[in-house]
Amino acid sequence: xxxxMKVLPxxxxxxxxAHRLAGVAVRTPLVNSPALDERLGGRVFLKAETLxxxxxxKFRGAYNKMAQIPQAARAAGVVAFSSGNHAQAVAEAARLxxxxxxxxxPADAPRLKRERTAALGAEVVLYDRDRENREEIGRAxxxxxxxTLVSPYDDPAIIAGQGTLGREIVEDLAALGLKPDLVxxxxxxxxLAAGTALAIKSAVPSADLYTVEPEGFDDTLRSFRSGHRExxxxxxxxxxxxxxxxxxxxxxxxxxxxxIGKGVTVSDEEVGRAVAFAFRELKLVVEPSGAIxxxxxxxxKLDVRSKTAVAILSGGNVxxxxxxxxxxx
Amino acid sequence: xxxxMKVLPxxxxxxxxAHRLAGVAVRTPLVNSPALDERLGGRVFLKAETLxxxxxxKFRGAYNKMAQIPQAARAAGVVAFSSGNHAQAVAEAARLxxxxxxxxxPADAPRLKRERTAALGAEVVLYDRDRENREEIGRAxxxxxxxTLVSPYDDPAIIAGQGTLGREIVEDLAALGLKPDLVxxxxxxxxLAAGTALAIKSAVPSADLYTVEPEGFDDTLRSFRSGHRExxxxxxxxxxxxxxxxxxxxxxxxxxxxxIGKGVTVSDEEVGRAVAFAFRELKLVVEPSGAIxxxxxxxxKLDVRSKTAVAILSGGNVxxxxxxxxxxx
Numbered sequence: 006x007x008x009x010m011k012v013l014p015x016x017x018x019x020x021x022x023a024h025r026l027a028g029v030a031v032r033t034p035l036v037n038s039p040a041l042d043e044r045l046g047g048r049v050f051l052k053a054e055t056l057x058x059x060x061x062x063k064f065r066g067a068y069n070k071m072a073q074i075p076q077a078a079r080a081a082g083v084v085a086f087s088s089g090n091h092a093q094a095v096a097e098a099a100r101l102x103x104x105x106x107x108x109x110x111p112a113d114a115p116r117l118k119r120e121r122t123a124a125l126g127a128e129v130v131l132y133d134r135d136r137e138n139r140e141e142i143g144r145a146x147x148x149x150x151x152x153t154l155v156s157p158y159d160d161p162a163i164i165a166g167q168g169t170l171g172r173e174i175v176e177d178l179a180a181l182g183l184k185p186d187l188v189x190x191x192x193x194x195x196x197l198a199a200g201t202a203l204a205i206k207s208a209v210p211s212a213d214l215y216t217v218e219p220e221g222f223d224d225t226l227r228s229f230r231s232g233h234r235e236x237x238x239x240x241x242x243x244x245x246x247x248x249x250x251x252x253x254x255x256x257x258x259x260x261x262x263x264x265i266g267k268g269v270t271v272s273d274e275e276v277g278r279a280v281a282f283a284f285r286e287l288k289l290v291v292e293p294s295g296a297i298x299x300x301x302x303x304x305x306k307l308d309v310r311s312k313t314a315v316a317i318l319s320g321g322n323v324x325x326x327x328x329x330x331x332x333x334x
Numbered sequence: 335x336x337x338x339m340k341v342l343p344x345x346x347x348x349x350x351x352a353h354r355l356a357g358v359a360v361r362t363p364l365v366n367s368p369a370l371d372e373r374l375g376g377r378v379f380l381k382a383e384t385l386x387x388x389x390x391x392k393f394r395g396a397y398n399k400m401a402q403i404p405q406a407a408r409a410a411g412v413v414a415f416s417s418g419n420h421a422q423a424v425a426e427a428a429r430l431x432x433x434x435x436x437x438x439x440p441a442d443a444p445r446l447k448r449e450r451t452a453a454l455g456a457e458v459v460l461y462d463r464d465r466e467n468r469e470e471i472g473r474a475x476x477x478x479x480x481x482t483l484v485s486p487y488d489d490p491a492i493i494a495g496q497g498t499l500g501r502e503i504v505e506d507l508a509a510l511g512l513k514p515d516l517v518x519x520x521x522x523x524x525x526l527a528a529g530t531a532l533a534i535k536s537a538v539p540s541a542d543l544y545t546v547e548p549e550g551f552d553d554t555l556r557s558f559r560s561g562h563r564e565x566x567x568x569x570x571x572x573x574x575x576x577x578x579x580x581x582x583x584x585x586x587x588x589x590x591x592x593x594i595g596k597g598v599t600v601s602d603e604e605v606g607r608a609v610a611f612a613f614r615e616l617k618l619v620v621e622p623s624g625a626i627x628x629x630x631x632x633x634x635k636l637d638v639r640s641k642t643a644v645a646i647l648s649g650g651n652v653x654x655x656x657x658x659x660x661x662x663x
Binding site for chain 1: 367389613658
């Protein structure tokens, strides 16, 4: 274990990440919709991270982590285990940095995701979801090749990278003469939530933050209540496929406790309605995990009236079939 | 006839329009996609006017026109004939300015469009597309009530309002240290094309501009070639329902000739592929008429290699069924 793994990131790490990402990541727009504002009675802003490289926020953390790998270690490459947005983010960052990448994916991952990852130049290693452990496979490959393992969230460089998104929210609101009163951020492993909270609270201590999770996958909320990391009881059964990690991260959880400490949950049906709303009213393609914060606002789980409120549209990688089902519902 | 109708707008009119629209219209983002840049070998920017009020650029012109109606004439309201984005733009501007609005629509217009227009507080007057003339009906209502007719394009205030979009393109590129080399703009009545061209050419005379039209509805391109206004032979038969006006406008055509003078055409199939590309790769919901400029780039009708190139995603109001058909194709 690398001792660096245990050091919590700071706002200065987010500043450094922002410099690393400048000109590489997309500086995604903070979208405002008069129709949404009128409907909810507040000034609602949506961080359209759907427009990020590879269609999700994950590129920020992956690139920030990988750009710090010393030159001598780059030839050995990186390893990641993911079938989702993290896989493609690591593959894309590796491509840009000229490093080899191995992505460990379940053998039953959608063909499109395997093909897209391979098309970026990454080597895809498949495992049997029922009989093999992806972490063990990933660690074994990393050890054998001397490659760097890129964790999806429990790494200070990943957290700082995702935090650049929060930094941009603060900057873009300031340019309009505004400060965030209320921010809702989706929590899974907690990299996005911890990084965003760190950036926002260090710039605007008065900002009120909430996590949002799918009903039945509220490990973070239950962990806030018990004071220690609780696990999800299931690992399938929500359309929010990006929000099903086993439990909050070792590194992210103390940050989430200190900076957020409270949250809400949203049902799949409510998330589906938010995806359809984003299509119909905002003209944005948002995956279910990406629409859950918007759903919390639309369903009045959080009261944004008279507030400057922000939700993060964290990604837009949704299967065509599912998307059409949701927007036709 | 109002003599004002014959005066061509200038860049100063666009500046004045920008001040009128500040804080009312959405300052839509100029979106950049690294994936698109790599695919096309240029720096491609997309003006995401899909995120405008009512999901299309039309609000700019309508509000700029209507905000200039003298207070004494406001109580009599406005009249417009349109079943598309102009109808909702006029209804929305009227709502914001506290004016009554009558929208003349064909009786067979989609129920959703009628309901949406009515929900904005406008009075919807239906006519029989086969037996009645919408212009005559609109003019009769305007005359009877003393209401102001809001033309969809052939009015200097409308052209100047749409031109604010071009002004923002120039400003946002300048903030990145860039100037537009190549701009493609969809042409129908020509309000968007004329206004955008005026804004861009007055700031960046070296910019190279092209119109883009659906195959078979290339009245503007044929008019460029003949030197006078040619009519479309059909008024149905393309998925680009926003690009089927009878011929270039009286006022817009001289501007288009002087500032653009050349154009390309794109087939419905190519437009459909661009809609699907925008969904899959850009995570943006774009209606066919809005995706036609992007299609011209993707299909290499215009060469953007090594250039700073701009297309306008002019609107995102697409029926769910058609959208799903296009993205599943």
